[in-house]
Amino acid sequence: MSGLWAKLMARKKIIKAFRSADLHLTYKMSDGNERLILPKIRNVTITDASTSITFTLPNGLDPKLLKKNFYVFEQYFGQNVELDGEVKRFTLTVNKGSLPKELNYNYVKLEPELEGLEMPIVCGKDCAGKWMIYDAITEPNCLISGEPGAGKSTQLRSILATLIQHKTPDQLHIYLGDLKMSEFFLFKDVEHVKSVCVYPEDMARMLAHIHRELKRRGELLNKHRVTHITKLPKAEPFILLAIDEIVMIMDDKQMKKQIVQITSLGRALGIYCILSLQRPSHDILDTKIRGLLTVRMGFRTTDASNSKIIGTPGSERISKTTPGRFLVKRDELTELQAPYLTEEDAEELLDKYKSDSWTDMFTKEVAKCSQSDSEVLTEEDVFYDATK
Numbered sequence: 001m002s003g004l005w006a007k008l009m010a011r012k013k014i015i016k017a018f019r020s021a022d023l024h025l026t027y028k029m030s031d032g033n034e035r036l037i038l039p040k041i042r043n044v045t046i047t048d049a050s051t052s053i054t055f056t057l058p059n060g061l062d063p064k065l066l067k068k069n070f071y072v073f074e075q076y077f078g079q080n081v082e083l084d085g086e087v088k089r090f091t092l093t094v095n096k097g098s099l100p101k102e103l104n105y106n107y108v109k110l111e112p113e114l115e116g117l118e119m120p121i122v123c124g125k126d127c128a129g130k131w132m133i134y135d136a137i138t139e140p141n142c143l144i145s146g147e148p149g150a151g152k153s154t155q156l157r158s159i160l161a162t163l164i165q166h167k168t169p170d171q172l173h174i175y176l177g178d179l180k181m182s183e184f185f186l187f188k189d190v191e192h193v194k195s196v197c198v199y200p201e202d203m204a205r206m207l208a209h210i211h212r213e214l215k216r217r218g219e220l221l222n223k224h225r226v227t228h229i230t231k232l233p234k235a236e237p238f239i240l241l242a243i244d245e246i247v248m249i250m251d252d253k254q255m256k257k258q259i260v261q262i263t264s265l266g267r268a269l270g271i272y273c274i275l276s277l278q279r280p281s282h283d284i285l286d287t288k289i290r291g292l293l294t295v296r297m298g299f300r301t302t303d304a305s306n307s308k309i310i311g312t313p314g315s316e317r318i319s320k321t322t323p324g325r326f327l328v329k330r331d332e333l334t335e336l337q338a339p340y341l342t343e344e345d346a347e348e349l350l351d352k353y354k355s356d357s358w359t360d361m362f363t364k365e366v367a368k369c370s371q372s373d374s375e376v377l378t379e380e381d382v383f384y385d386a387t388k
């Protein structure tokens with residue numbers, strides 16, 4: 001197709017989309033007929049990777065309609081569309097690239113992308129081939145959800161492997177909960193890892209410990225009159241709590257309460273959470289906890305109601321033939337392919353971070369939880385007058 005012809009076709013298609021999405025003003029003419037005032041197309045740019053169409057809305061047309069009726073653009077142009085802009089001027093980009101079916105995990109290739117990030121959480125690659133990586137410092141809590149076999153544990157594995165390679169054991173302490181007893185055994189003996197809990201009693205001790213740490217860190221901020229852990233004169237390690245399948249602990253009121261407190265107060269204290277869950281429901285993920293898990297990774301779900309609870313509508317349409325494919329909801333919803341780190345490769349790369357003298361902090365022999373573990377912390381307890 002010649003360039004000019006392709007541009008004409010793109011114009012024609014977006015005009016059809018404007019009409020279908022009711023993106024127009026309607027004027028009644030004196031002869032009784034109606035005239036539609038459609039958005040004005042300002043520019044069409046076609047490159048090897050994408051087609052971008054810039055348009056302006058007529059004055060008086062509510063820009064919120066674009067977001068509301070965005071699905072119409074997807075119906076016309078496919079799922080690889082993005083919309084940027086505000087108020088009046090917008091650009092619709094149709095990416096030609098498709099997501100890779102498999103994306104091998106390769107830390108050496110990934111490393112340059114991690115520069116400048118304290119706690120990089122690697123999500124995956126988008127259809128334009130761009131990595132999505134965010135910093136847990138600014139987005140502290142994440143939910144990974146999806147049906148069995150969709151790729152949740154593999155995603156957790158590669159996120160942890162990246163952090164272990166990026167930070168020293170003094171900079172990052174990892175606490176793992178694995179009541180399914182299926183995934184985290186790989187991380188035993190790794191110096192960064194303080195515990196791999198597979199029994200609810202151990203998990204209770206682990207959460208109680210992190211809960212105490214919340215309070216201790218809050219007091220430290222208070223003492224030094226700083227608002228973030230990174231501003232303390234002596235560096236404290238970041239803490240990452242990752243739990244594979246939280247359904248098994250959310251029935252326990254005490255543990256649930258502690259998780260809510262850790263996720264709500266951890267941000268300034270350098271304590272971050274990644275929670276995974278097969279089948280979301282309103283009981284397990286009430287609005288309070290959902291509100292705290294600001295990053296949501298929705299792998300394939302069984303139905304639309306599940307993906308709605310996760311906050312990634314559309315993940316029910318992800319094909320069974322593409323494990324590792326998911327939608328991530330941060331400010332926007334983006335489709336990504338997760339990097340694939342096999343168990344065998346993970347074992348090999350983690351080997352050099354393992355220590356013969358490693359012990360698990362929360363084996364059953366460890367001291368019992370103190371009474372204060374059940375204490376409810378408030379923002380006042382941990383942040384008291386740190387900002388004064």
Ligand SMILES: Nc1ncnc2c1ncn2[C@@H]1O[C@H](COP(=O)(O)OP(=O)(O)OP(=O)(O)O)[C@@H](O)[C@H]1O
Pocket residue numbers: 101102103146147148149150151152153154155278299323324325337338339340341
């Ligand atoms: N990113 C990926 N790229 C390619 N294949 C993947 C990816 N992630 C997972 N898979 C494939 O899917 C299989 C299941 O993945 P995984 O165990 O991570 O799923 P899960 O969602 O954690 O399932 P469960 O809830 O049963 O533990 C893997 O063994 C692997 O073959």
